[in-house]
């Protein structure tokens with residue numbers, strides 16, 4: 001890893017969702033520095049309403065076993081609803097395109113249900129990452145504002161990982177098992193699970209890292225007024 005500082009533009013371009021990792025952990029002093037940077041994220045009235053549980057080692061294996069069992073049994077316990085079908089166009093189309101390009105990179109054919117379930121299962125195995133961060137927020141009203149603050153925090157965390165040559169992947173799938181995560185990590189009931197982020201050293205030889213997601217043009221997402 002280079003000690004030279006990357007420019008903002010380089011860091012933004014370097015960040016992507018990695019879905020395969022090497023087993024070696026990030027040294028704890030480096031991880032603490034990454035977390036100090038993430039803590040600079042803005043929030044409503046500087047409330048900083050996030051609580052990050054970072055899991056590694058035996059606890060990570062325990063969590064993975066429990067979530068794999070929940071996934072296989074269909075034992076879901078979401079704190080927040082998530083309905084991909086509810087997205088209107090053109091956002092729904094973007095989601096379909098993401099799934100298509102990801103499965104294509106992995107060489108999984110349409111209708112290949114066994115491979116597709118293996119791909120989903122890789123989420124609860126944290127894609128082989130040595131660390132997972134579970135992002136909780138306190139219960140505050142309808143939680144929209146707090147979730148927004150936590151999203152800002154997560155993005156600075158992801159960029160901070162990228163700046164150091166590491167990578168992560170935010171995973172809504174991990175929030176499907178909120179009760180199990182809370183029980184295993186001993187998290188109070190009044191903290192809700194937004195999502196998890198598996199992170200570490202990306203395994204650049206894995207086929208899932210052979211592609212990058214596209215973006216719509218700014219003409220589609222920005223409206224100018226003057």
Ligand SMILES: Cc1cc2nc3c(=O)[nH]c(=O)nc-3n(C[C@H](O)[C@H](O)[C@H](O)COP(=O)(O)O)c2cc1C
Nearest residue numbers: 015016017019098123169170171172173174195213
């Ligand atoms: C809140 C959130 C939840 C996500 N959940 C998952 C997930 O459960 N599994 C997964 O493989 N990727 C997940 N992703 C990653 C997205 O698919 C990814 O960010 C998107 O396709 C853009 O690709 P990029 O991050 O490589 O630029 C999630 C991203 C976000 C921001």
